[in-house]
Amino acid sequence: MNMSATNTLKSATNTLTWYAKALRPDSVSIKPKPLGMKLDDATPTYWFDNNSFLTHFLTAFSAIFPEGESFMIHSVRLFRADISENKALNKDCGGFIGQEAHHSNEHSIINDFMVKRGIPVDKLEAFIEWWVPLVKGMPEKDQMAITGAAEHLTALFGDMVLRNPDIINQVDPAVRPIWVWHAIEEIEHKAVTYDLFEAVDGSYARRVYGYAIALAFLSVFVSYGTALFMIEDRKNFSFSGTAKGLWWMFGLGKKSGYLRKSAPFLLEYFKFDFHPWKDDNSNLIKEWRPELDRMLAEIKSKAAA
Ligand SMILES: [Fe+2]
Ligand SMILES: [Fe+2]
Known part of the structure; x- marks a missing residue:
C-alpha cells in the first residue's frame, strides 16, 4: 500500500475509533462464550x-x-491487519471472530440432528459449499462488503426474534437457547463488519452491491433448502401446517407476518448515513441475557434429575 493510501486509511480508522465509541452503548460488549448445546432423542423433529x-x-x-x-x-x-491501529475495532474483530466460530459449531449440532431425523441438511450444506470458492475469488473489498451486508441480515434476525417472545415460545425448549443466544450475540456484534468495511473502503456503491449479493445468496439458499426438505419429507406434508407457516411469514395479524414486517429494517441499509447502532436495541440484550441463563439452568437441572 502506498504512503498516501496508508495516511487515508489511518485518518479513516481514527475517525472510526471515535465513531464506534460514540454509537455503541457502553453496556454492550462482544465476548465469545460457547453455549454447550445438546439435543437428545426426546427432541422433536419439528x-x-x-x-x-x-x-x-x-x-x-x-x-x-x-x-x-x-x-x-x-x-x-x-x-x-489494515486497521490494527484502531484498537477498539481490532478488539471487536477478535470478539466477532470468536462469537461466530461458536455459532457455527452450535448450529452444526442442529444440522447433524436434522440429518439423523432424515432431513437432508447435508445436501444443502454441499450446495452452499459449492458457491464458497466463487465468492472467495471475488475482489477482497467486495467480500468485505458482502460480509458487512450479511451482518445487517443477521442483526435483523436477532432483532426480530428477541422483539417477539411469541416466536421464542414456539421453539421447543431444548432448541430454544441456541436461537436466543445467537440472536443476542448478533445484536452485540452487529456493527463490527460494517465499521471494518467503512474503514477499508466505505464506498456506498460497493455497500449496496454487497447487500444485493448477500440478499440473493440468502434468498436462494433458504428457498432451495426449504423446498428440498419439503420434497424429501413429503410424507409428512400438511396443507394446514404450510398455510399456517405462510401466514406466520406474511400474514396481517399481530402475531404473524414476521418476514413482511422486517421490510423497513431491510431498507434501512440503503440510507447514506446508515450505521447499525443508530437503532439502539441494546435493551433486548439486557432483557434476554438473564432469560437465557434461566433457560440453560432449567435444562441443566432437568438433565441432572
Ligand atoms: Fe452468528
Ligand atoms: Fe454475526
Whole structure:
C-alpha cells in the first residue's frame, strides 16, 4: 500500500475509533462464550411449533451458518491487519471472530440432528459449499462488503426474534437457547463488519452491491433448502401446517407476518448515513441475557434429575 493510501486509511480508522465509541452503548460488549448445546432423542423433529414447513425453513437458515459464518471470519481476517491501529475495532474483530466460530459449531449440532431425523441438511450444506470458492475469488473489498451486508441480515434476525417472545415460545425448549443466544450475540456484534468495511473502503456503491449479493445468496439458499426438505419429507406434508407457516411469514395479524414486517429494517441499509447502532436495541440484550441463563439452568437441572 502506498504512503498516501496508508495516511487515508489511518485518518479513516481514527475517525472510526471515535465513531464506534460514540454509537455503541457502553453496556454492550462482544465476548465469545460457547453455549454447550445438546439435543437428545426426546427432541422433536419439528422443533418449531410442531410445524414441518416452518421447521424446514428455519433449518435452512441453520444450515447456512457454518459455511456463512466461516466466510465472514475469513473476510474479517483479510482486513484486520489494515486497521490494527484502531484498537477498539481490532478488539471487536477478535470478539466477532470468536462469537461466530461458536455459532457455527452450535448450529452444526442442529444440522447433524436434522440429518439423523432424515432431513437432508447435508445436501444443502454441499450446495452452499459449492458457491464458497466463487465468492472467495471475488475482489477482497467486495467480500468485505458482502460480509458487512450479511451482518445487517443477521442483526435483523436477532432483532426480530428477541422483539417477539411469541416466536421464542414456539421453539421447543431444548432448541430454544441456541436461537436466543445467537440472536443476542448478533445484536452485540452487529456493527463490527460494517465499521471494518467503512474503514477499508466505505464506498456506498460497493455497500449496496454487497447487500444485493448477500440478499440473493440468502434468498436462494433458504428457498432451495426449504423446498428440498419439503420434497424429501413429503410424507409428512400438511396443507394446514404450510398455510399456517405462510401466514406466520406474511400474514396481517399481530402475531404473524414476521418476514413482511422486517421490510423497513431491510431498507434501512440503503440510507447514506446508515450505521447499525443508530437503532439502539441494546435493551433486548439486557432483557434476554438473564432469560437465557434461566433457560440453560432449567435444562441443566432437568438433565441432572
Ligand atoms: Fe452468528
Ligand atoms: Fe454475526
